[in-house]
Amino acid sequence: MAKADFDIQFLDGESSDTTTLYHPGEVLRGQVTIFTDSNMDCKNILARLVWHTEGRGTPYQEIITEKELFQGTLKAGLPNYYEFAFDLPQDPWSYEGHYVSVVWAVEIDIDVPWGKDIKESKPFLLRPLLTKQESF
Amino acid sequence: MTIRNSAATNNQINTNKPGCLLGFAVAWTVFSCGMAAIMLTNEPNIFGILFISLFIIVGLGLMIYSGMVYYTRFRVGKPDFLLSKTELRPGEKVDFSFTHTFPNNVKINWMKMQLIFRETATYQRGTDTTTVTKNHIVDEYEEAGFDFQGGHMLSKAYSFQIPEDGMHTLKVRRNALEWFVKFEADIPSLPNFVEEFELTVLPEVN
Numbered sequence: 001m002a003k004a005d006f007d008i009q010f011l012d013g014e015s016s017d018t019t020t021l022y023h024p025g026e027v028l029r030g031q032v033t034i035f036t037d038s039n040m041d042c043k044n045i046l047a048r049l050v051w052h053t054e055g056r057g058t059p060y061q062e063i064i065t066e067k068e069l070f071q072g073t074l075k076a077g078l079p080n081y082y083e084f085a086f087d088l089p090q091d092p093w094s095y096e097g098h099y100v101s102v103v104w105a106v107e108i109d110i111d112v113p114w115g116k117d118i119k120e121s122k123p124f125l126l127r128p129l130l131t132k133q134e135s136f
Numbered sequence: 137m138t139i140r141n142s143a144a145t146n147n148q149i150n151t152n153k154p155g156c157l158l159g160f161a162v163a164w165t166v167f168s169c170g171m172a173a174i175m176l177t178n179e180p181n182i183f184g185i186l187f188i189s190l191f192i193i194v195g196l197g198l199m200i201y202s203g204m205v206y207y208t209r210f211r212v213g214k215p216d217f218l219l220s221k222t223e224l225r226p227g228e229k230v231d232f233s234f235t236h237t238f239p240n241n242v243k244i245n246w247m248k249m250q251l252i253f254r255e256t257a258t259y260q261r262g263t264d265t266t267t268v269t270k271n272h273i274v275d276e277y278e279e280a281g282f283d284f285q286g287g288h289m290l291s292k293a294y295s296f297q298i299p300e301d302g303m304h305t306l307k308v309r310r311n312a313l314e315w316f317v318k319f320e321a322d323i324p325s326l327p328n329f330v331e332e333f334e335l336t337v338l339p340e341v342n
Contacts, residue, residue, distance in 0.1 A: 057257030057311040091339030095303045098270040099257040100311045128341045
């Protein structure tokens with residue numbers, strides 16, 4: 001089975017060492033580069049804007065929107081670049097807690113015919129712009 | 137707009153339900169007694185009887201505890217709680233006050249008023265469903281206790297603020313992030329008197 005390496009980059013937002021911050025209502029623009037070790041037929045390459053819960057509770061996930069990036073054959077050894085853009089919703093905001101966390105991500109899904117989908121995701125933060133910073 | 141804890145204003149949600157515990161305890165005990173009766177009429181054995189006795193003891197314990205909760209509420213009476221609003225945004229303030237005339241003599245060790253952010257997670261392990269909660273006490277007031285006499289009137293007011301960068305309310309399947317104002321009074325030799333009021337924090341900024 002062919003393997004694929006992903007490199008998902010966000011082109012805007014407020015970047016720090018570990019993550020990228022966006023505010024509700026902003027547009028998230030990004031690019032994914034996919035390398036495959038052999039030619040790969042794919043029904044679809046999909047980019048999804050998703051959020052899910054993490055922590056002790058049973059995970060919950062919502063797909064906000066989904067965009068089709070490509071259909072056809074990925075050439076082996078060559079970088080395949082695809083751009084995506086999503087309008088970010090107002091909520092839920094990202095949260096990291098003791099038992100419950102809310103995590104936003106862009107998920108890239110290669111739909112392989114007669115095979116298991118190949119997926120990769122990159123998380124980001126969705127938090128409102130504060131007028132003054134307080135700690136909580 | 138001021139919202140009172142009375143039947144006339146039902147948009148303030150009081151989350152304290154001692155009747156649920158009593159109902160559960162009664163159902164548990166009745167079921168356990170039924171199982172014990174079936175066991176005794178068929179093939180009674182000492183291990184089975186000991187096993188089912190444990191269930192009956194737990195049920196009776198729960199019934200006694202919930203009876204004590206009701207007795208606490210009878211002793212203290214029903215304070216009149218007021219919240220200035222129940223829907224607010226991060227950074228906004230809510231005023232919380234209560235007025236109460238004690239119907240009986242009652243000693244209270246302390247009273248606490250808390251703004252709580254609660255994480256609730258439910259998960260499945262085998263056939264068991266477990267719920268865990270984590271309370272973050274964001275703000276708290278504590279009042280010293282007193283020996284209240286029947287007819288004594290008490291009136292207090294407090295203000296709580298949702299932190300500017302606090303999380304909004306979120307309720308999805310098996311995961312919840314919620315805000316509450318909690319009133320708790322410690323009464324010697326009885327369960328604490330507890331009332332909780334849910335606040336809905338909206339995902340909006342000022």
